Amino acid sequence: MPPRRPTRRYTLTSLLKEARRQHRGWEPAWPKAEPKASYEIVIAGGGGHGLATAYYLAKLHGIRNIAVVEKGWLGGGNAARNTAIIRSDYLRPESMALYRLSHSLFEHLSTELDFNVMYSPRGLVELAYTRQHMELLARTADANTHYGIKSWMIPPDEVRKLLPLLDDGPHKRYPLFGALWQPRGGIARHDAVIWAYARMAAQLGIDIIENCEIERIETIGGRISGVRTSRGTISAGTVLVATAADTPALLASLGINLPIEPVALQAFVSEPLKPALDVVAIAGEVEGYISQSDKGELVIGGATDKAPGYSRRGAFASIEDTAASMLELFPSLSRVRMMRHWAGTVDITPDRSPIIGALGLQGLFVNCGWGTGGFKAIPGSGYGTASLIAGGKAAHVVAPFGLDRFRQGRLIDESAASAVAH
Amino acid sequence: MLLITCPVCAVTAEETEFSCGGLHVQPGETRRYARGVVREYWLCAAGCGSWFGLARHSVNQRILGSWTMGKEPPLFPGETA
Numbered sequence: 001m002p003p004r005r006p007t008r009r010y011t012l013t014s015l016l017k018e019a020r021r022q023h024r025g026w027e028p029a030w031p032k033a034e035p036k037a038s039y040e041i042v043i044a045g046g047g048g049h050g051l052a053t054a055y056y057l058a059k060l061h062g063i064r065n066i067a068v069v070e071k072g073w074l075g076g077g078n079a080a081r082n083t084a085i086i087r088s089d090y091l092r093p094e095s096m097a098l099y100r101l102s103h104s105l106f107e108h109l110s111t112e113l114d115f116n117v118m119y120s121p122r123g124l125v126e127l128a129y130t131r132q133h134m135e136l137l138a139r140t141a142d143a144n145t146h147y148g149i150k151s152w153m154i155p156p157d158e159v160r161k162l163l164p165l166l167d168d169g170p171h172k173r174y175p176l177f178g179a180l181w182q183p184r185g186g187i188a189r190h191d192a193v194i195w196a197y198a199r200m201a202a203q204l205g206i207d208i209i210e211n212c213e214i215e216r217i218e219t220i221g222g223r224i225s226g227v228r229t230s231r232g233t234i235s236a237g238t239v240l241v242a243t244a245a246d247t248p249a250l251l252a253s254l255g256i257n258l259p260i261e262p263v264a265l266q267a268f269v270s271e272p273l274k275p276a277l278d279v280v281a282i283a284g285e286v287e288g289y290i291s292q293s294d295k296g297e298l299v300i301g302g303a304t305d306k307a308p309g310y311s312r313r314g315a316f317a318s319i320e321d322t323a324a325s326m327l328e329l330f331p332s333l334s335r336v337r338m339m340r341h342w343a344g345t346v347d348i349t350p351d352r353s354p355i356i357g358a359l360g361l362q363g364l365f366v367n368c369g370w371g372t373g374g375f376k377a378i379p380g381s382g383y384g385t386a387s388l389i390a391g392g393k394a395a396h397v398v399a400p401f402g403l404d405r406f407r408q409g410r411l412i413d414e415s416a417a418s419a420v421a422h
Numbered sequence: 423m424l425l426i427t428c429p430v431c432a433v434t435a436e437e438t439e440f441s442c443g444g445l446h447v448q449p450g451e452t453r454r455y456a457r458g459v460v461r462e463y464w465l466c467a468a469g470c471g472s473w474f475g476l477a478r479h480s481v482n483q484r485i486l487g488s489w490t491m492g493k494e495p496p497l498f499p500g501e502t503a
Contacts, residue, residue, distance in 0.1 A: 246457075248454045248455075248456070249456050249457065252454070252456075257452050257454065258454070259454075260454065261454075261455060262455050262480070306437060306438070306441075306442060307424065307437060307442040307462075308442070308444075308455050308480070309455070309460075309478075309480040309481070309483065310455075310457050310480050310481045311480070311481055311482065311483045313483070315423050315424075315437065316423045317423065317436070317437065317438045
């Protein structure tokens, strides 16, 4: 019998066909590519933003001679070290445009990428326990309404209906004042988002090179000439650096100084429970956020560690603080056992907004500084950055996030508006 | 968890008793965190209230030493100027 073509599409018919032959005919989601001598564009960093940019460059701008170079394995960095929350209730117009685009792309991402990313817009509440926080959230809700993002304030009675587990009542030191409600906020499976982008990018002809560390960016006469990697030199006229907290070190040799501070941010996953929490809950006052995954595990996050660093271990003090804040909100979780825990090195900028744009040298682009909230922005950031590199029409979405904003004093200050003050 | 010794009051305690004041930089210098040994300012917040200098490794979190202000030690092993 002649060998059959491997099955590529994920459809019901292909599933049935593969079930008949014991699932031996599936094509690998992406092949292990060997680095070629030269590419049109090299993307440093195989995280969400790098892969999404590669995909949209190939899909929308017809540029397929691209390599995504990752030092470890795909989805081994911050792409898989977040709490997978998706929301667009930001305060500044620049941020709202970017996160709204991203959120709207998430709505159809599974269809677009032929991969179930388990996007679940279950609704998101941001609880307020002080008048100041109520004012900030009300301002955010008003700004969101003005810019076409659906979010509004809800009174404590409605919060109690959404969160029956929430400890609330006259015995509490701080009574609940209300909450910001974003009905389309939710979660998605972070690994699936990475795999889906990688698979589709590879199908469009992009080389995904894992276990290949970029050591240095090479220049000739003020323009980019390529990258030196642990597996040889690759020449390229355009390089996008999307390596999160390692971006400053990579760009320091070019005389570019990025205002980025690396800090560990931790997350926790409990044993699977029966469905108990069907919204995402964020509480800025106690610095904690929680959601229940489709498997039933509670996914919990808190504030960043107190001292910067590249260790992915995380400090015990933050674990204790996060546990305390969850028990303040949901004392009934006191006997829930935590199953897994991880820390990622987040790249925090002074105004808590990302740095995206061209960087002086011809052919050099950067996409980093996502800090504690990069996962939700992956599709929009990739879409905008691809447009920026290829000279497309959506570049205006990421244009305000250039590095020059720090020199011009034009900060996009989301530090007070972020769900948890990091 | 970092176990820090304040060189002023000689107390040894966990990092929660101290406060990290950021990288040790000279005026006009722009230095950023990097993988390797970093020199920082720390405050003995719950103790004597003094600022002091501390060298630690930003990846494996090992503490190499602490000193009172103005008495900076020479380069530690593995540290680049």
